[in-house]
Amino acid sequence: MTAVAAATVPERASRTAGFGWLRDRGMGASILVAALSAGFGVVLVDVTAYIGVVLQADPYIGDSGTLAFVVALLSVLLTGVAMYVAAIVTANTFATIIAGRTRQIALMRLIGATARAQRAEVGRQGFIVGVIGAALGLLAGLVLAVIGVQIGAQLLDNAPSGFSVIQPLIALPAIGVALTTWAAAWAGSRRVLSVTPLQALGGSVERSHDDVSGRAGRHVGAWVLLIAGAALLAAGVVVGLVTPLGVVVAFVGGILSFTGLALGAVLFMPPVLRLVGRMLGSSATARLAAENALRYPERSSRMAIGVVMGVTLVTMFAVAMESAKQLMISQVEGDVPAEFFAPMDAFAAIMMVLVAISAVIAAVGLVNLLTIGVVQRRRELGLLRSIGLSNGQVRAMVLLEATHITVAATLTGLVLGVAYGWIAAQSLLGSVPTPPDMNPAGLVAPQVPWLPVVIIVLATALLTLVAAATPTRLATRVAPVEALAAD
Secondary structure (H helix, E strand, O other): OOHHHHHHHHHHHHHHHOOHHHHOOOHHHHHHHHHHHHHHHHHHHHHHHHHHHHHHHOOOOOOOHHHHHHHHHHHHHHHHHHHHHHHHHHHHHHHHHHHHOHHHHHHHHHOOOOHHHHHHHHHHHHHHHHHHHHHHHHHHHHHHHHHHHHHHHHHOOOOOOOOOOOOOOOHHHHHHHHHHHHHHHHHHOHHHHHOOHHHHHOOOOOOOHHHHHOOHHHHHHHHHHHHHHHHHHHHHHHHHOOOOOHHHHHHHHHHHHHHHHHHOHHHHHHHHHHHHHOOOOOOHHHHHHHHHHHHOHHHHHHHHHHHHHHHHHHHHHHHHHHHHHHHHHHOOOOOOOHHHHHHHHHHHHHHHHHHHHHHHHHHHHHHHHHHHHHHHOHHHHHHHHHOOOOHHHHHHHHHHHHHHHHHHHHHHHHHHHHHHHHHHHHHHHOOOEEOOOOEEOOOOOOOOOHHHHHHHHHHHHHHHHHHHHHHHHHHOOOOHHHHHOOO
């Protein structure tokens, strides 16, 4: 251990013990993710309560408890989805941050700190990030809810008077986000337990392909979740032929199967990355970008899985709604007036906007992870520049890496979204009586709405440019000699 490295240990330790770590790159985006999730949940709680009051005031459907139950159920499910996305993004962020702190953690181990104490410190940091984000999200959600109530009062004929946005359940999303962020930080910090004091002599590195392929225990867990989830998805389709409650079975199966895909992303994403890498071209910069994504599959998979989630969610809801709409059209004789489906289209549009919030959370995670990754690779980028790569080539390499990951994630998300969307529609609508003989609908043909798919592709292209903007600037800001001398 060098004298310089040893001298920096007390400084880093005091910074970690206080709140200086909040200025570390990646923490601000983690707070933003928590705030978005909490604010989203608070708005959903208030919107659900407001819609319930509006429905009760309606002279025609005021006594319908089914509608109120459906709206409340959707609120709970969407809040859970947002927290699920935030948890995976946060876990991946902290895992990346821990990879960058490998040498610092090893130095602390050398002077007597235990791995469990180091991991407990990371968990504490995650809890603080969650509390700050949840508090900000709670305030922002209440402000948005007040604005929404004011707009509703102007647009609705039977708008309720005296509605209060301080609902009894608004604290639940904030508490849930704080606890979820803490749990995600704890899960993302599991690498701390494997850091050895000898790693203080080296730099901060991600696990290579060979290291990742040897983690059989985690792979077994991923396969178990994936297989169990797939079995529940199939059961949801079968149960859906008898009762709409099949969608509940399919929902649990979707959560389990996607969690398995997320945990086993290092197994499932590299083949897709390898396929997309062949599309980038044969230039030296393109080959470097493709090779970087495959050399450290854990880092690339963490970046990709958030985008996969966002694209999967939006595509799933679009396919499910379109399949339901086409089923209704097929049961109506003659021409169907456009206004007949206006309420359904409006509901679908609202749902797509709500689901898009989860995609935004995933997009923030991609930008954050890509930026952290470039900062932690200063040595590598400095070496590339020292052997002759120009600033433009380094920027192109980082941009191509972002393109590589987002294209692979988008293709994967589209395939998963179509599959999940059809299963959702089938498990919900398979038992619905249809005219003229009112027999169950049976098998529902999947319908892909091409306009949302095109929007998803264009939004992903924009995301690539936004995600790569800051990292490309950072990649060329440090001089080669300074980068090679960095810790």
